[in-house]
Amino acid sequence: MMIKAIIFDFDGVILDSERIMYLVMQKMFNKYRVELPLSVWSQAIGTQHGFDSIGYLAKESGATINRNEFKEERDQLFNKLVDQEEVLPGVKSVIKQAVERDLKIGLATSSRGEWPRKHLKRLGLTDYFLSIKSWDDVQKVKPAPDLYLKTLESLDIEPREAIAIEDSFNGSLAAKRAGMFCIVVPNAVTKQMPFGHVDGCFKSLKDVNLDKLINYFTPEEKKFGVGV
Template sequence: MVKAIIFDFDGTILDTETPWFYAFRDAYKEHGVELTIDQYSECVGTNNNTFNPYEYLMTELGLPIDKEQFRLKIHADHSALLEKEVVREGILDYLKLAKDAGLRIGLASSSGKAWIDRHLEALGIAHYFEVICTADDVSQVKPDPELYVKAMEKLGVKPEETIAIEDSPNGARAAVAAGMSCVIVPNPLTQMLTFDQETRYIHAESLTKLDFQTLVGAHAG
């Protein structure tokens, strides 16, 4: 029986990820470098430890770029692109339906608390989440399962009672590693990435195409 739903944030609730890629891609192009999806995918849904797009041009290619000016440009370009984004379709309906059904609702994000709190308040949806776990709460972010494990512990639910809503391969791996089923709703960026072949993945083009009652009912028992 499903007792809880835990949402990812970046790329799932609000598509912050596609604007980040476009901002970095265009900045790299100005320096004569192509940023590929394969390269960038290493930091989608996780941190920048494997691939740091802020530093790659300087540390790996040795380009004489002012690090702080580069960072400021990326953030300015990302902010401009993000202004056009709204809560992804189906998210608000799922939050309302989950609340009406008496399900516990959590959020597990590899981003920091300040980033998450700011956006949830701006979007007017912070009140839906009983538990919010961010990078500030764990030692390892996704694809490590720690964020989901901690969120479930705080909600008082078991993996078999919980469904994760994700958009990226790293996030989906974290959910399954935590023992959960995972609905994958890719955004324009993550739909170009390769997901593992996993029986506990439920793929949906949009949450509007995945009936809430059918999803919850399929995990009853």
């Protein structure tokens, strides 16, 4: 089969929101003199309900925490910072290459729908995406394959005709469970995750040449190792 589509994750791939959220959560935890190790926080990355951060904080601090107040303060800090962020390096290059090759472009994210749409519009990227599937469109988010299967269906392509671009273990596992090719671009908060199951790992999307990448995914489905 020929590659006909590129499907992006959003947080950590298009926008550096995961690093910012971790920094915000560290700041929130520090108020209670509790550390938030990356190994613990990583349970929340690329999915929903993977980690009860407030429950963890209450247990570690012994404090009673008002969830609504905590979330309101967290979101205010987070949005103030993330609204200043530009698109991550290499994203526009990959989109441009995909457009030049008449590839369909989709987005599959575990976030709520308004979140990626707001920032894609702010970044001037909305018009490139033929399909945007989010938390609102499925019963189970990543690492379940549902988001990718929905995206593939909306683009009218088969799993082996698409390459997913992910940054997290949960996201990449969802893509592979959907039967797709998947490359990962780990960031500061996902680089310690295991990615032995994916089809390639890049330091930055700036390093991605779609012609070379697609050539790896021939009908013989030759794979290339992590660390290319």
